[in-house]
Amino acid sequence: MILLRLISYQYVRKHVLRTLLTLTGIVLGVAVFVGMHTANQSVLFAFEKTIDHIAGAAQLQVTAGETGFEEAALERVQAVAGVRVAAPVIEAVAHTNLAGQGNLLVLGVDMLGDRSLRDYDLEGSEEGAIDDPLVFLAQPDSLIVTKPFAERNGLATNSHVMLNTAEGPKQFTVRGVMRAGGLTSAFGGNLAVMDIYAAQKMFGRGRMFDRIDIALNEGVSVAEGSDRLRRALGPGFQVDTPTSRGAQFEAVASVYKVVANITSVCALFIGMFLIYNTFAIAVTQRRAEIGILRALGATEGQVRRLFLAESAAAGLIASAVGVLAGMLLARGMAGYIGAFMGEVYGIAERAQQVSTDPRLVFAALAIGVTTSVLAAAIPARNAARIDPVKALQKGRHQSLGEGESRRRRRLAVGAVAISVICALGKTGPLLYLGYFVTIIAAVLIAPAVGVWLARMLRPALSWLAPVEGALAADSLIQAPRRTSGTIAALMLSVALVTGMGGIARASYTSILTWVDTSLNPDMFVCATEKLTDRSYRFPREVGDQLRRVPGVAAVHEVRVGRIPFRGRPIMLTAIDVAAFHSRAGMPPIEGDPEGMYRDAAAGKGLLVADNLAIIEHLRVGDVVELPTPGGLLRLPVAGVVTDYSDQQGDFLIDLAVYRKYWNDDTVNVFRVYVAPGAKGPDVERAIQAQVGSRQRLFVLTNREVRAYISNVTDQWFGLTYVQIAVAVLVSVLGIINSLTVSITDRKRELGVLQAVGAVRGQIRRTVWIESLTIALIGVLPGLALGALQLYYWLEIARRDISGYRVDYMFPFGIVAALVPVMLAAALAAAIGPAEAAVRGSLVEALEYE
Amino acid sequence: MNKWWAVAVLAASAMAQAQDARGIVEESQRRNRSKSQRYEGTLEVINAKSKVTTKQWEYLRLGDYGDSKAMLRFTEPPEVKGVALLIHNHPDRASDQWMWRPQIGRDQRVALQDRSARFFGTDFSFEDLEERDVNQFDYKLAGEETIDGAACWKLESRPKQSKTSQYTHSFVWIRKDNYVFAQIEGFTKAGLSRRINYREIQQVQGHWTARRLEVLDAKTNSRTVLKLEKLQFDAPIGEGEFTLQALRRS
Structure with missing residues (x-):
């Protein structure tokens, strides 16, 4: 405690800005964890409260x-x-x-x-x-x-x-x-x-x-x-x-927990590298201090504990700030989640109160402190191993040993090999193992790749700016430990963005293909403004009224609703299958493409959405038992099709079967096809005039439905954008951190440069180039890691989360936008440190050490 | 031996009492039998804050005591006009009841579990509108008391197992002079639930009958006064007036 006060506190006081930047990673990670979980819990709590109060x-x-x-x-x-x-x-x-x-x-x-x-x-x-x-x-x-x-x-x-x-x-x-x-x-x-x-x-x-x-x-x-x-x-x-209804809502909302956890883990993981980086630098900078301590009799254990205690204290403070920030974040998120649940699942709820579970706060603090301590473990061990004699000799810097680098490289090669085997294996546990091993391999290999890339880039940098470029590259080559953490953090951030962007792009493309083939009516007549809201329904007669409207070629009645299937609320879609297939279809995955519709239309089978089939392990020929008010409905799976109607997947049965077993002839949506030669807007007006005057209805054109689906998809991926923002922010903080350290470390070098005639502009450019190079070195392996991660995520999402079979597509567009963003962020991050470098006292700089 | 004699004497006495009590109710029912009944009722519901709401209904009954059908249809005020209740009473079980709300256009069966609910905001419950047959209850003489100046037998009635009732037991006061009900108190597990007073007892077409009923809901302290006007007995009323089709005629 005394050492913490006398030594650590003094060091932190000298490096307030850097300490703050370092801790931001933990703050963000904990804030996202607390914020998203609190918001989710608040919406869930509000829903359960509503159920409880209504149940009486x-x-x-x-x-x-x-x-x-x-x-x-x-x-x-x-x-x-x-x-x-x-x-x-x-x-x-x-x-x-x-x-x-x-x-x-x-x-x-x-x-x-x-x-x-x-x-x-x-x-x-x-x-x-x-x-x-x-x-x-x-x-x-x-x-x-x-x-x-x-x-x-x-x-x-x-x-x-x-x-x-x-x-x-x-x-x-x-x-x-x-x-x-x-x-x-x-x-x-x-x-x-x-x-x-x-x-x-x-x-x-x-x-x-x-x-x-x-x-x-x-x-x-x-x-x-x-x-x-x-x-x-x-x-x-x-x-x-009544409480079991809350459990159903929880099941639907569970996807948010997954996203919240992934985002938090990513932010904390990236933050961990920032802390590692800071502590590694601190150990290097404080080697003289450590040497004195050791010379005065401090044991290795005491030095290790000192650094671990520092990290724990830092982690605790950062986590506490993160918890507070998370509570604020939760207020905004609760509204967002509530609105999203209403939009996508038709489960409307509004969280009036946002209160944080003390267990969640405790977990967040524990996670923050553990992350911080884990990140500081290696630097603490290195600090404990510092030789006091060498440490007290001026100018003798300890650097990453060749032995350690070799060990890292060997481990990384092994990890890559395991990752490749896992990727080829494609079975559940191997996929998860492969994913984690890939990240470990990337982290292990990051310092070596950083040095290698810096060497590769040196000629190009020297060609671009002979003095500044060479100085920047040399700085990175000579002190890989200073930047390795930042590069790893950047790499992980870029990988995260690439992976998430890839999922988003692949999903958009697949959804659009499905929309083209399945949702091709000219207009949809709905009982509510939103397609997912099932509060209002039409009587069957409205279908006949619509058929009588001039310009209407065909009207297909659709009844949708969730039914329990194996303990989960699964969407059931009932439609006149023969009529539907005559005008539309869904890309078949398994089963006879024509026979499946024939069987379904005859009430001899049902169609299953691919994602539901994957998650519930359903194959063509399997008999599905659906609970209906008219008794148990047993139908064989006639085909597996691509259908994005619902995130939990859906069954499609013939409307006649539905009406027989449910004894319900109400309708949610009418799919309306306009006759050749008739104009959509005219038909829409006629529908409003002839049917809308007697019946509340909303006519949505195909374009509007597409826009709606696009909007819902955007909302869904809105959370991934939060992840991307967090990742980029943490990376930028990492760069600022690294450059600040780099400037402090090279105070003497920069002072000498100025003394021998380097102008301020050259110093500035050196720092800028160094920053851009760090960004580039982080981005390039990050893209490669992202490409691999995307593969794993698509497989994991398909198998265990959504069941959606989405084609692999590398997000070139997102990458094209990301690279300049990261470089611009790096440049912006370099402005402050560069100014600090040129405005420092020359005398002080030359007196350094 | 003496002890057994005492038990036998007590049992015989209780049996005689029960028979007496039952006999009183049977006699009351015998004297009040009629082929049909028709009246126009004016209802005043006076809540605990003395706010009064007034309604009118028309009542028709065919048959009597446990083998009857009744139709009750609101006629005033305009916003409730046409709301109706059809009752089919049975000698051996609870009645069947359906209500009709013309504005909603739906007839609705009143479930047995709902018979304790207040009848359309009055202080009667749906169960109170049933006509009870003597055989559906066990009776016991509980004493003699004076109600509204008239000497009455006080009887305790308990529903038999076959009868589902909200009341665990009731006390019934029957006037000695004309065998007309003077007062009923219905009790639930929580205590006194409802008290019905039969007042303005007059002879109409040879039938002694109350022209004014006052119901007190002991829980809410709300009162309902029902005045019977244009009272007729044994008027020709057809079976067709007591069907679901007739109920839907608003």
Whole structure:
């Protein structure tokens, strides 16, 4: 502790800027880790809170996936022994026309029995606070809103509020206001309750319920109750506790955890090299200090512990700052994740509170400190091994020994060999091993590659700027330890960007190919503005109305909804397969390209999206069991196709099969083809005039749908851009760090240069060239590593994350943009250090050492 | 031996009491039997804050006590007009009930579990609208009391196992002079739930009947007063008035 105060603290005080720059890597890594996890947890917590509040006293919930089920199921549930209350529910998100209020979660309930489950805690002390319960039940425009929502919008009993319904915007009347707390906390207070039969009409649900909430008689356990219900209802229904819905959301949101972890690990990994670099330099710079300590009797262990303690303290401070920054970041991220979940998965949630889990904070601190200590381990060991006699001799610098370099090279060659074997092996564990070994190989080989590239570049640099170029190259060749960490960090950053960019580009290309072949209707008629929002549905008759519109050649009805499959919510798409195949198709992966559609159209099979087939190990001929309200539907896989409709994958079945088993003829989307000769805009206008006047609908042109898909893909890759930004930022910090050290280290050399007549411009250019060379040396192997990483990531993503089979495509465009960005960043990073180099005192510089 | 004699005497006494109690209810039902009933009811719901809401309904019944059908249709105010409840009472089990809301255009079966819910914001529950047959309950004489100045038998009734009821037990006061119900108190596990007072008892077409019912919800302290007007017994009413099709006629 004394050494830490007397020696380390003094050193840090002298190098405040460098210390700050070094720690930024940890700060960023921890901030991203805390920020993304906190945001994710907050959205999840808000969702669970909503579920909890909405569930009320319900002990069990009966569902049949997202598709809902016929009303008749209610009587079957009510007849089950031990069921005290069975209350049907429709839950949907309605769009309000209130400025700034966005969506309203509408809970459609049967007020007769529902109050046994949910406490509406109405304003006033009794039920009479619904101005008139009979009027509430009698009038389909009745609505109960929460007090926070009422206050935000200046609403009171008998106020009117406009809501979009399946039949267009309609005026609703507030007939009750729920007190704050409890149920009103759900969905951030944007909650309304209405009669379930009115809700069916409002959302075009036909005679279907979304779920039935259940309370059991006293003495009947949840396990017993669910067992009885399962037996009574059959395999087509799911009987779960309300909390299990949270688990489903968690499964969907888990992808964010993966991204958050990857980003954090990357930032921390890159940060680790910065710390390594700084400590390696510090050891070199403080060799005299260490020599004195050793001469005064300090043991090797004490010196090692001193440096490790320094790194731990630095890691702790950086992590603490990172945690605070992460909490701030989480506020922005929570909104982003909530919006994204709503956009892509149709699961809308708004996190009102962002609170950090103490366990997460502890984990973040531990990760930060561990990273820092790990990074400082080798420099600490080197410091402990410093020979005090040599250390006290002026001008004797210890440098990377040839033996160590050879060892590194041998290890690197071995690692490369393992990596190649793993890449060829293509099996799960080997892929992960190969990926990590590739990174280790790159890190091991970085110093040698750095020196080799610096030597290669020296003639070119000397040719470009005879004095400055040669000086810059020599500086890098002579002191590889000074820059090896930065080069490794840069290399990893560039590799990350290349890999991520590659995934993005390959995904875009594959998605566009799929859009061309599958989503080719001229327009899509939807019940909501967003294709993923399934709150509103059309009655089947709307299809006939559309077919009668002049200029319409064909209309294909589409019904989509998630159903549980092997414990995961999987999208089910039902369409008239024969009609679909006559105009569109999906690139086949496995199965007879024509026969698969024939079988599916005849109801003798189903098509499976490639990603789902990979993740669930489904092959053509395998029999898939789908739970339906009409019983278990067993269909063989007729074909595996490329389909990017849903990130979790989807099944495609014929609409007739769906209607038979689900007894549901509502429609989510109509695919509309315009007749030859007819003009799209004219047809669109005619649809709006003839059908839109009676029915709430949105006509999206093919171009708009493409733009929407592109936008969603952008949103998805938006997180990867965060990763890229973090990687580039950390690299720039690394360069600044290295150059600052380089200037300090070469103070005497630069002073001598100035003394013998070098002008300030030459010194500046030397520093600039050195910076650009560092960047180039980092970028070139980084691109090679990125190319390899892309291969591993595509394979890992295909096998274990999304299942998407995406072709390998090196992102030349992104690289073309990245290289100048990195060079420009390097140049910008060099400005400060270069100025420091020319503005230093000549006398002081020549007195150095 | 003496001990067994005492038990036998007590059991015999309890049986005689039970038979008496049941006999009283049977006699009450016998005297009030009619082929049909029709009236126009005015409902006043007075909540704990003394806010009064008024509604009117039209009531039709065919048959009686456990073998009857009833239709209740709101006629006022305009925003609730047409809301209706169809009841098919059964001698051996709980009734079947359906409600109709014309604005929503849906008939809806009222589940057994929902019978304890308040009937459209009044202080009656759906169960209270059923006509109960004597055989669905066990009765016990609980004493004699005076209600509204009239001497009454106080009977305790408990639903038999086959009957699903929100009430664990009830006390029923039947006037000695005309065998008309004077008061009912329904109890749940939580205690007194509802009290119904039968007032303005008059003879209409030979039937002693209350023209005013007052219901108190003991939990919310809300009261509902039902006044029976244009009361008719044994009027010709067809079976067709008590079907789901008839319910949907708003």
